[in-house]
Amino acid sequence: MSHTNDAPRWQRFTRAQRLARFAVYLAMVMAVVWSVQNVRVIPEFLYDAHTQMADLLRRMWPPDMAYYPATVHGALIETLHIATLGTILAVSMAVPIGLMAANNIVPIRIVNEFAKLILVASRSVNSLVWALLFVAIFGPGALAGTIAIAFRSIGFVGKLLAEAVEEASTGPVEALRAVGAPWPALLLKGYWPQVQPAFWSIALFRWDINVRESAVLGLVGAGGIGLVLDSAMNFFQWTRVATILIAIFIVVILAEIVVTQIRKRLI
DSSP states (O other): OOOOOOOOOOOSSOHHHHHHHHHHHHHHHHHHHHHHHHHOOOHHHHHTHHHHHHHHHHHHOSOOTTHIIIIIHHHHHHHHHHHHHHHHHHHHHHHHHHHHHOTTTSOOHHHHHHHHHHHHHHHHSOHHHHHHHHHHHHOSSHHHHHHHHHHHHHHHHHHHHHHHHHTSOSHHHHHHHHTTOOHHHIIIIIIHHHHHHHHHHHHHHHHHHHHHHHHHHGGGTOOSHHHHHHHHHHTTOHHHHHHHHHHHHHHHHHHHHHHHHHHHHHO
């Protein structure tokens, strides 16, 4: 005598969820295939890429260290100045915009949306594009690079600051409001102690990123070590290129160490 097992069988996903997952995977595969077709990789260049890389490395060795004191050092210091001043300028502009974007600070929807539009516009334009724009306005040099770094960083700093403010606990703020504290006191005594660790972390992290981004702005004439790198590459001075790349690598590593140590002491 046969009988059927009518016990329900557990399934992790419903039929609709499985179809949706399949559609997402299919779309991803189609996007990859479409992208590969449009990139149009030239096979001849791809096959001998390792040979070209080995030849380039041989041209770079040994690095021309005598070139560093005369040219590279000054350009490297200028790069650090661009990153530092650009970060300070970005933070000074991002703080009011970030507060405007936080709906618990400014409960006016049109102001929130306008501030968020500024933050999105800042993040959507690459630092090299900002640099091209400001080189056209201010001419080539460190000023254009500094302002480009600042405008690129506003969106990053302002967005994270607004999120930190919105996530702050309302308890201290309500207590201050109950005793009649004015609006500036709510910011300084209610919100600032809560967002201070996030603020310093965001500012330091952005400076670390800006040190990296400042290193390439010179490729479009915005000053710094990138200008020296572009010149050396245009004249095929590969031993000097190696010196510049080593200097950039060391500065990036040192910036990472400095940021880590400062965060340990401040946060």
